[in-house]
Amino acid sequence: EAGVTQFPSHSVIEKGQTVTLRCDPISGHDNLYWYRRVMGKEIKFLLHFVKESKQDESGMPNNRFLAERTGGTYSTLKVQPAELEDSGVYFCASSPGTAVATNEKLFFGSGTQLSVL
Amino acid sequence: SQKIEQNSEALNIQEGKTATLTCNYTNYSPAYLQWYRQDPGRGPVFLLLIRENEKEKRKERLKVTFDTTLKQSLFHITASQPADSATYLCALGGYNKLIFGAGTRLAVHP
Numbered sequence: 009e010a011g012v013t014q015f016p017s018h019s020v021i022e023k024g025q026t027v028t029l030r031c032d033p034i035s036g037h038d039n040l041y042w043y044r045r046v047m048g049k050e051i052k053f054l055l056h057f058v059k060e061s062k063q064d065e066s067g068m069p070n071n072r073f074l075a076e077r078t079g080g081t082y083s084t085l086k087v088q089p090a091e092l093e094d095s096g097v098y099f100c101a102s103s104p105g106t107a108v109a110t111n112e113k114l115f116f117g118s119g120t121q122l123s124v125l
Numbered sequence: 126s127q128k129i130e131q132n133s134e135a136l137n138i139q140e141g142k143t144a145t146l147t148c149n150y151t152n153y154s155p156a157y158l159q160w161y162r163q164d165p166g167r168g169p170v171f172l173l174l175i176r177e178n179e180k181e182k183r184k185e186r187l188k189v190t191f192d193t194t195l196k197q198s199l200f201h202i203t204a205s206q207p208a209d210s211a212t213y214l215c216a217l218g219g220y221n222k223l224i225f226g227a228g229t230r231l232a233v234h235p
Contacts, residue, residue, distance in 0.1 A: 012168070036172050041222070043225075049128070049227060050225045050226055050227040050228070051225040052212070052225070053222045053223070053224065056221070056222060063225075064221055064222060065160070067222075088232050099168050099169075101168070106136045113159065113171035113174065114169075114171065114223060115171075116161075116168030116170070117168050118166065118206075119166075119167075119168055
């Protein structure tokens with residue numbers, strides 16, 4: 009069974025440009041999460057989808073970040089325009105049920121390393 | 126303010142010894158706590174979950190304790206091996222999302 013896949017693995021862009029990250033969750037997983045780790049800090053929650061609906065987007069830093077999950081399968085996270093402080097590793101995770109309600113573990117992708125210069 | 130604290134410095138131990146990692150939290154009341162392992166360039170991988178009404182959970186060489194009075198979880202790896210070298214993350218659950226600590230880097234030397 010394929011795990012959670014993220015693309016690209018690395019992205020280097022200049023300040024002001026746009027970048028789109030993609031996440032393919034494990035097939036059949038309704039729950040999809042985006043997290044971000046900034047250098048030296050903890051992994052922080054960004055948002056949570058249940059199928060195609062945004063369940064919680066309280067962790068999104070500002071309106072330069074837009075996440076979508078059309079059709080309830082893969083998800084994209086777009087940053088436009090990118091700023092220096094957006095640099096970090098963006099992780100996607102999925103789970104079959106409602107992880108926090110059923111205490112399920114999350115399955116993480118390997119992340120996208122974003123560098124904004 | 127709410128905080129999750131894990132040893133920020135790396136933990137260096139000799140192969141065969143028991144590694145003990147600490148996760149302390151402030152101003153949270155998690156329903157459960159999870160531990161993950163993260164290797165360089167990879168995403169976190171789930172290891173163990175312990176609920177608030179459980180004192181201890183074991184899985185092979187791993188043991189987790191959860192003290193809701195002390196607001197602390199301890200993660201033990203017995204008979205440690207160089208392959209156990211990684212960063213270990215604790216995560217609090219019950220808030221409609223997992224809240225992660227910054228992690229502790231463990232280095233097991235032959």
